[in-house]
Amino acid sequence: MADLSGHCLCGAVRFKVQGPVRTAGHCHCESCRRAASSPVTSFFTVERADASFAGDSLRFYASSPGVRRGFCSECGSPMSFQTERRPSEIDFYVASLDDGQSVGILEHWHWDERVDWITIVDDLPKGDGGA
Numbered sequence: 001m002a003d004l005s006g007h008c009l010c011g012a013v014r015f016k017v018q019g020p021v022r023t024a025g026h027c028h029c030e031s032c033r034r035a036a037s038s039p040v041t042s043f044f045t046v047e048r049a050d051a052s053f054a055g056d057s058l059r060f061y062a063s064s065p066g067v068r069r070g071f072c073s074e075c076g077s078p079m080s081f082q083t084e085r086r087p088s089e090i091d092f093y094v095a096s097l098d099d100g101q102s103v104g105i106l107e108h109w110h111w112d113e114r115v116d117w118i119t120i121v122d123d124l125p126k127g128d129g130g131a
Helices: 030-036
Strands: 002-007 014-019 023-027 041-047 051-054 058-064 067-072 078-083 089-093 107-109
Touching: 014 041, 030 041, 030 058, 030 078
Parallel strands: 023 107
Antiparallel strands: 002 014, 014 051, 023 041, 041 089, 058 067, 067 078, 078 089
């Protein structure tokens, strides 16, 4: 059972999770890289029913069909990822946690889309699909 919390850069959007982390991974897909302006993005997945947001500046962007990404409209920090393929789950950015050491990464997603200018050496499973 996890008791996690996090926030955006300016603190206007906060989230809490009270429930188990289903999985956690590094995503290498082009869409996530562009959304975060980063070569890799790390998420953890929980049940939507176990998560809550606070703050009036939370907005959502439909980045592709069936996908919406939460972000802070004040500072622009990405906050969440939701897909119709997994309607009962929500992904949060590990880096937005108040205690980023509290969630261990279990795997790589979309390894086939990774950038070629960064070297990653670890023993985590490397899949060509997502969570």
